[in-house]
Amino acid sequence: MLVFLIRRIAQSAIVVAIMSVLVFTGIFAIGNPIDVLISPEADEAERAAAIARLGLDLPMHEQFLAFAKNALSGDLGTSFVHGVPAVQLVLERFPATLELALLAMIIAVAIGIPLGIWAGLRPDSKAGKIIMAGSILGFSLPTFWVGMLLIMAFAVSLGWLPASGRGETVEVFGIPFSFVTADGLKHMILPALNLALFKVSLVIRLARAGTREVALQDYVRFARAKGLAPRRIVGVHILKNIMIPVVTVLGLEFGSVIAFSVVTETVFAWPGMGKLLIDSILLLDRPVVVAYLLVTVLLFIVINLVVDLLYSLLDPRIRLGGAKA
Structure with a gap:
């Protein structure tokens, strides 16, 4: 296990x-933020001063070396617009x-696995x-369109749920969360459903394919021949074995839900990283965009490592620390 961790950390670096x-x-090679940050009426002296203040007057390789040096200490630059560290904005x-991604994945698992089985x-x-036809719709429907339909149906027409915002939050260890309040949960339902739609379809197909394969195995047939209850056969022999590929894929998909929740957060005005991006x-706020992308990369790396560890726990035949790890 230690050898595996060291190898993975080196690969991650x-x-x-x-x-x-x-x-x-x-x-940093695209666009010129000065055109956005400085008034069109500013003279050349003011533009030159702003360019020098932001470090945009240096050659590209010097800008990168300065960025890399600061990044090693956790400094990914200061926001051009907000004037605070970019990492701080992203982490806030x-x-x-x-929490939106977690609720979306819980919905995807709670709905997708039973329907897939x-x-x-x-x-x-x-x-x-009907279930498989519904999964095709889940893959095909555009996220922004489904989001607007949800708003029209449940927020505008029925008035059951709020259409935007995060609602009331409560700080847990100094971090604000919405899921601990009733108002916050109401604000989470629509964006979480919208974000979970594609994942529900994916889980249905994974669970269905795994169930059809596992149901034909000898140990399942033997369990049926012994007269075990169908519920026990499904819960013990089928579910445990189909969870191996499901956990692997969902681990990677969890990272994608966090990284690519941009559309959902924009449609529902959810104040997360996607809307910030x-x-x-x-506004061509380059440091914030770079910080977001690098935080996302680190997130995917950590999730990959966790998925590998969970995979070994679900399948004892795998030895992460062995010669073939």
Whole structure:
């Protein structure tokens, strides 16, 4: 296990270094934030002073070296617009995105696995066919369009749920969360459903494929022959084995839910990292965009490591610390 962890940390460091170069080059080579930050009526002296203050007068390689040196100490730059550390802005919005992503994944698992198992056990039934048709819709419908439909139906027409914002929050260890209040939960339901739609369809298909494969295995047939209750067969023999690929995929998908919740957060005005990213792109606030992307890279790396560890726990045949790890 220790060898595996050391190897993965070394690989992660290489990935972070490569992504730092790509992100910095891609973001800082596009556009000129001075055009957005400085009044069009400013004279050349004011423009030159602003450019020098932001360090944009230096050659690209010198800007990157300064960025890399500061990044090693956790400083990813200061926001051009807000005048505070970019990492601070991103991390302040992270709890809002995290709790929304967690609720979306809980919804996806709670709905997708039972429906997928049902469709896998009864693939030719009418219910099984309806479930699979619904999963195709989940893959096909645009997220922003579904979000607007949810707002029109449940917020505007019925008035059951709020259409935007985060609602009332309570600080837990100094971090504000919405899920601990009734008003906060009401504000979370629509964006979480919208964010979970694609993942529900994915989980249904994974669970269905795994169920159909596992149901044909000898140990399942033997369990049926012994007269075990169907509920026990599904809960012990089928569910445990289909969870291995589901956990692997969902771990990676959890990172994508956090990283790519931009559309949902924009539609529902959810004050998370995704909305911050859109606002920063519109204002050409380069340090915030870079900080967001690098925090996302680190998040994916950590999630990959956790998924590998969970995989070994679900399948004891895997030995992470062995020669083939």
